[in-house]
Amino acid sequence: MQEILEQALKEGRAQIEKGEVASYIPELAKADKNHLGICIFTKEGERFEAGDTQTRFSIQSISKVISLAMALEKCGFERVFEKIGMEPSGDAFNSLIKLDMVSDAPYNPMINSGAIAVTGFLTEVVSFETMLEFARKLCMDPQIEVNRAVFYSEMENLSRNRAIAYLLESKGVIKTNVESCLELYVQMCSLNVTAKSLAGLGLVLANGGMHPESGARLLDPDVVRIVKTIIFTCGMYDGSGEFAVSVGIPTKSGVGGGLLSVVNKKMGIGIYGPSLDKKGNSIAGRAALKYLSEHLGLHMFAS
Amino acid sequence: MQEILEQALKEGRAQIEKGEVASYIPELAKADKNHLGICIFTKEGERFEAGDTQTRFSIQSISKVISLAMALEKCGFERVFEKIGMEPSGDAFNSLIKLDMVSDAPYNPMINSGAIAVTGFLTEVVSFETMLEFARKLCMDPQIEVNRAVFYSEMENLSRNRAIAYLLESKGVIKTNVESCLELYVQMCSLNVTAKSLAGLGLVLANGGMHPESGARLLDPDVVRIVKTIIFTCGMYDGSGEFAVSVGIPTKSGVGGGLLSVVNKKMGIGIYGPSLDKKGNSIAGRAALKYLSEHLGLHMFAS
């Protein structure tokens, strides 16, 4: 396994040059493009690591997974999906088009409009401290904190998400205070994680919501099933379909360079690789995952 | 199993009233709304049936699966996906919007524009007779024929698909004779199948492309993997995401009332239920599948 992992790292590194680190906020642009770390946690308790697995980076969109899970736990399926869809949008992650035109609901909780709507529900029922505690537990990483520099940098460059949030308010999707909702949204995006934290989160999801060691139930199995399915169909923005075909592992990406992968019933994989492809997904991480999928037979529809 | 199947049939029947048979061509409007048949073929060779499993009906969009498989076998992955995407479109099945606006390629091979493009490739390399033979083999049903009445009815009501085909020609996606391509497309849609034929097709796909009895290889395993993934993410039109969450079984629907479901490595399920919901999917079939998924644990992401 370690050998295959090392080779996956190599395959990933070969792609780094073709991508770019995110630059829409200054703080993200400081990331070292050449970083790449991969971490695998199996249900049996094995842990494999290669590359930059200690580096902390902001979780960004991968926090959408945690927020969705919490919203489903706290508000229930009916409430969450009354105003948010479950369909892949076929559009870029920060698009307003679909929201405005086709329907009065965001397409799914993995795009910004959907995640901001989810955060609107959360704002009404939980504090940020509760969310932080929840994130630490799910990632099995008690050291997760808000990255202040990223948080402030995002808050200063929030026009587009603010536009989305006010549009959601105008459509009656967000009923709480918009600015509080946006603050919580940005706090969640600014959580500092490592490849290991993501592997932990992946393993909890792969394990049906139970802590792999203690056996404690952290999430309802139905919530976990829903979350995994949505990650699979919507997790890689408008490249989700192609990724499902090529790699076939439910994976959520963040522009901070993170990838959270869930190999159902088997393992969690966490990756950090801030060089992004044009759709905003880690370019090296993707190559590494493809290699792992092929050599470990992890594709959901492998025969 | 038979008991669960009977109950699934019952659950399905309870939904029939809420739907309508397709009416866009006169021939489809003649279907008996109350028909419902379900058929399960397992890898172990068991066969279960309930309801109207002998009734022949036109395969319609489920033929897109057969055409895609043949195109991948004959032209290869690169050629097929050079001009056709793999992303769920988030739009209705016969939309021109996405084709026209966002890109020069159809979103995926399960919507009309993508399937017509696939048929364009096929028109260059195979005859209809070859396609018919192929369909019979994959469905393990030598009695499949073109339903003449449906074929002529569709040919007389082809304006929208003709518009799509000429738009594809104008974008250089279709390079063969457009009218021949359309004829082959409609012939494939007009194939007369039963719930059993679809269970057969489902089993071949579940079995990685091998004939479940003879062990003969009918399809390349890579082709099967690709096809199953695309069915999962794009098979139920703009209801694919919600269906994946609720039912979690790769399924392709047709407006003739058919559903083809693939329970990977385990079984094929074929359903006939011509009463459709608003997205064009069998309303009773969907309810029956949901019941089966829950009671047999067939959800892809079940914990």
Place this chain on the structure above:
Amino acid sequence: MQEILEQALKEGRAQIEKGEVASYIPELAKADKNHLGICIFTKEGERFEAGDTQTRFSIQSISKVISLAMALEKCGFERVFEKIGMEPSGDAFNSLIKLDMVSDAPYNPMINSGAIAVTGFLTEVVSFETMLEFARKLCMDPQIEVNRAVFYSEMENLSRNRAIAYLLESKGVIKTNVESCLELYVQMCSLNVTAKSLAGLGLVLANGGMHPESGARLLDPDVVRIVKTIIFTCGMYDGSGEFAVSVGIPTKSGVGGGLLSVVNKKMGIGIYGPSLDKKGNSIAGRAALKYLSEHLGLHMFAS
């Protein structure tokens, strides 16, 4: 003339029942649907009135004309139209679609996104007091004030315009403080005018920007030409083309029920009629104008 005017009033009144007063903010919903007033000021100094010409109502979108004129005077053609187009949008007045999708610039200064962008420029160079003074002069009505009730009602229901403004900020169109810009925008929309004030404004524009009595130049003739053209092609939201064909008089509408019409080189017409058609234009005012156009030969393209 007075006779024709009375008849136009009658024609207008016959349509009132078919429309509805604006209801998107509570304050507007209080308007008396049955009000209708028409006022004509000619270049020769004649003034004709019929109906409710003394009633004050909020100017709403007609303020877009005043703001555009001021922006052209203060910032110049190049600056204003570097980031705002001049094309009719073919979409409803408060749409985000076109802004988001086709280009990075609002389609024209008569839709909300364009007018908010114009107000962004103004926020940098003039105070509200200057704008108020300007409005009073152009309308030849020193009693124009902000309608406080309308102002606060709008400020409390601003989500959609706020979404538009932040989207414009995210695209670099608005570079000033967004909330200040929105406040000025709403203040301008809340100006209280009468049918007479609008007839005054119309006459100033018809007269090439000169005060009809004193001969004082209030606006640059190029500015007036630009403003009149844009009113003609974009003044009635997505009904502008049909209105140009049927009535043929450059006219800007507001959801408060006002209509500002400019009969080039001849007269200004001001109308108040708060019963609106589905596109948000005064339904009685439109009918009255059509009658006037036909009986006074006011169509721009009359032979």
Place this chain on the structure above:
Amino acid sequence: MQEILEQALKEGRAQIEKGEVASYIPELAKADKNHLGICIFTKEGERFEAGDTQTRFSIQSISKVISLAMALEKCGFERVFEKIGMEPSGDAFNSLIKLDMVSDAPYNPMINSGAIAVTGFLTEVVSFETMLEFARKLCMDPQIEVNRAVFYSEMENLSRNRAIAYLLESKGVIKTNVESCLELYVQMCSLNVTAKSLAGLGLVLANGGMHPESGARLLDPDVVRIVKTIIFTCGMYDGSGEFAVSVGIPTKSGVGGGLLSVVNKKMGIGIYGPSLDKKGNSIAGRAALKYLSEHLGLHMFAS
């Protein structure tokens, strides 16, 4: 006048380099980019010419004006505008988006979808010979013929317009034979005219539909008023609004390089200049018209 005309020619020529001749069909690509001819016919019977006013070229989209006039004469306003709008579309000339998405009717008769719909009506009531005779009379040019080379070249490259036509059929807008409709549409586009023919047509429209010499009524005055308004708001594709502001003369362009301009009640202007700007309008012709508008005071909204 002749002097101003010569100067306008010079102004136009200076722009030629910045444009390109149309290349979407081989036959149009053969045009000499450097050609430029301008012709003015006044109501008083004066005729002014400069440059290449004898060169024949295909009328292309300017035929939409003739077809609309005939449809209004033969079928009446109600019939024509029951299924075709009068709104500028804000989209490019050959777009399918608006047709497909917002409504079931083409936006206006000056874009391809609208003109094809108009031709559908015509196909039911007149022969091509009648249309040809009509075109000759309106243009006061008995030598107009179909340019065979252009006709066949267009017929061979018709996929996009064919797509539009079948989409219109699917929506019930075209009820006649689609291929016959397309043939008539292409025949009309292939009519060979000169700058003089277009000046003639412009003068007839400026003159309210009466032959300027014989005084014979060629068109109903209402039809002329409608046609002129639509040319003003929709004649220059998605550059119509900007052109109205800058030049202010109702003008219809064709990708063959022609411009038909109507100075209401005064004159017709015909231009040939096949070097096109990015929106498909004659780049030199536009510059020449702007010069004429400014120096002869022809802007509709000049003070």
